[in-house]
Amino acid sequence: MTLYVNLAELLGSRIENGFYRPGDRLPSVRALSVEHGVSLSTVQQAYRVLEDNGLAAPKPKSGYFVSVSRKAPALPAVGRPVQRPVDISQWDQVLDLIRVAPLEAVTQLGRGMPDVTSPTLKPLMRALSQLSRHQDMPGLYYDNIYGVRRLREQIARLMLDSGCNLTANDLIITNGCHEALSASVRAICSPGDIVAVDSPSFFGAMQTLKGVGMKAMEIPTDPLTGISLEALELALEQWPIKVIQLTPNCNNPLGYVMPEARKRALLTLAQRFDVAIIEDDVYGDLAYNYPRPRTIKSFDEDGRVLLCSSFSKTLAPGLRIGWVAPGRYLEQVLHMKYIGTGSTAPQPQLAIADFIEGGHYEPHVRRMRTQYQRSRDQMIDWVMRYFPEGTRASRPQGGFMLWVELSEGFDTLRLNRALLGKGVQIAVGSIFSASGKYRNCMRMNFATKSSREIESAVRIVGETIALLNAQTD
């Protein structure tokens, strides 16, 4: 592990164990540098990690202090997935999640839905509506295979914030991030190939690997700093891994933002072993801290990073508009996109282009970031109030998902079944592992503004957990 991550974890655990208390002044950068024999900049990096994770905050001219933030539950343990490539299972459980229709009379804490009721989305609906009123409506035609140029230009501009220097010609529009990931994998891999993934990992991306007959090598992942570079290096030495697939920014499901130095280190590893990286940045613009975190792609020099994203989390998933910047794999990805779906629907692309050009994107995303950060705090409070003592939870730095770890041996599949009759649905932990690990974990969505309905759903989940615990005792 790099020095500063080590140091950040040490300080973090001291804070969490109450060695330093909320409001306490933390040791000075200089003092820590001497104490641990590391450079000043290493200490500063460590403090930045603590800051990102809401554990410490700087005060001008007086150093770092332990955040007086509300008490938070302990972090989930680092997962211990199977230490060899495995075939991906869990399709049945994923299907249970995605076969539910939207707006059914169920509080769907399990889905990856953003809040689409914000008034800042109104100009988008106006654009959609207006586009349908032309007689020679461009939304009715086959689009060219790359996607609407005006939109690609806007995406290239937005991605500047992530450190990427892209042009419209580097981008292919896709049917959501899902197709971006799928076309990327199919462009690089053949059946039987091994893909290294963060663990827990987004189930949709894993099912995509499964569908192409790939094996997943799950890499232990820290809930604050992301995929373990040490474990990844070992895996790369041991197995003929073809691609590393991960979500470094506002990870789904863990919510961390991988520190910049670790992103660079990961890229160096990929170069050394000559593997490609599929980087899922679908939540990148929803990081609570501004400016938004950089992508691994922004450090890429030889085109080995395939950056995948969409407007599903920032605007609305029903539009099904995503994109991929496939680097040196552009031609192959284009072919795979074509053979999967042909071209992409032009109308939502044109509407989104109008929306961004009209200056509506940034204010909307700013508003959602603030809302999500607030409802994260609310959701954590509710978990602490309604869930059994000892429950652990992630500390998301962006997006709208909370990862919850219950006591060992608890089975969230049973929980979900018990919740069925109670009008609440969660995402069970096992679908986030290729081999069905994390059965005592679950993911909950906190996108909607806190409301009685959501609070009551969380309370019902908590009570049902207690009930099941009582039954097994």
Next chain:
Amino acid sequence: MTLYVNLAELLGSRIENGFYRPGDRLPSVRALSVEHGVSLSTVQQAYRVLEDNGLAAPKPKSGYFVSVSRKAPALPAVGRPVQRPVDISQWDQVLDLIRVAPLEAVTQLGRGMPDVTSPTLKPLMRALSQLSRHQDMPGLYYDNIYGVRRLREQIARLMLDSGCNLTANDLIITNGCHEALSASVRAICSPGDIVAVDSPSFFGAMQTLKGVGMKAMEIPTDPLTGISLEALELALEQWPIKVIQLTPNCNNPLGYVMPEARKRALLTLAQRFDVAIIEDDVYGDLAYNYPRPRTIKSFDEDGRVLLCSSFSKTLAPGLRIGWVAPGRYLEQVLHMKYIGTGSTAPQPQLAIADFIEGGHYEPHVRRMRTQYQRSRDQMIDWVMRYFPEGTRASRPQGGFMLWVELSEGFDTLRLNRALLGKGVQIAVGSIFSASGKYRNCMRMNFATKSSREIESAVRIVGETIALLNAQTD
């Protein structure tokens, strides 16, 4: 070859060679039955084929007469593709076709665009526009993975006309027919498998096979009656073919409707060799004769036919809404659809459901059928007027594509390059063959109402052909 097809071809060639002239009374059913030693119903079937192909027409109580239709060019020869499974090439040439943006200042005779300017489409645009004006707009949400139920119910109802008894639960909504085909192929086949295809064949479906690493076994195909069952049977005996993929109704590019008895015979073959059938019916509702032709699927008893279609040709391709009725492969196709793109955009689905429920679909399709039949005749006239003598052309029974065969040795790739500077684009013949055959052929779109622009484009193509011919002489 079955008896009636044999007979139909014999009579057809007599008409084409001037043995019977326009307006002539044709031999009676009884006389032909005696002359050829076949049953009355065989003769009747033969006459029905001639009728479908516009060569003969019945007069009540007085028998069949040679149509006084305009003179038509000779039919293209039956293709002679490579007689073994081949890897699919031609991606570069397909890319040349699909990278062109719509509405560019080029007359795109090459694309598969229907006419989307008909006033009968207005209610669809109204529906699209209205759906965007709700605050709690359902089009913004993730749809359930099968697609909008209301739309699936309407599709099941429409498909009754093709003889299919489907329910909403038998259908999966996809991103166009393209995704329906792609998910079907990926559900059944593994890399290296062999797929039998009609030849010439829709290039998109063939590129899909290529993308999954499949080999194509091209089967000679008659321009009036479709894929040769004799050649197909031979191929099935010789090679471990996994699937037969074809477009029996209003074939792209040849325009024929496969006679019903041949559809049944094909299904029997598939049963005997236990292979699946991927049936592309995307133009089925656009057959000029009413009622529309039956699908092979409508005869299917053991779920081996995967019926693929979309609203791209009947309504508008930019909506990207298609469907698949995968029979016994439903679960596998669902998984493949999910791993390709996740769910499908709900807004266009809801708009199409509104359109059909409102009773707007049937009148629209009726109008388009008539328009396309009329512009087919116009296009054939222009080809006869502006193209070199000896040019052959298909006689489409539905849809809006004409297949044109030029003299042997002519190269339509060269033609397309020469047309580049002249603002016209055609689809070169070689992309309709896995191995790049049909270089002396091309496909032209006649969807738009005949206009000076189209006529002038066809004239330019004709003149350029003459020019190139003069250069090589």
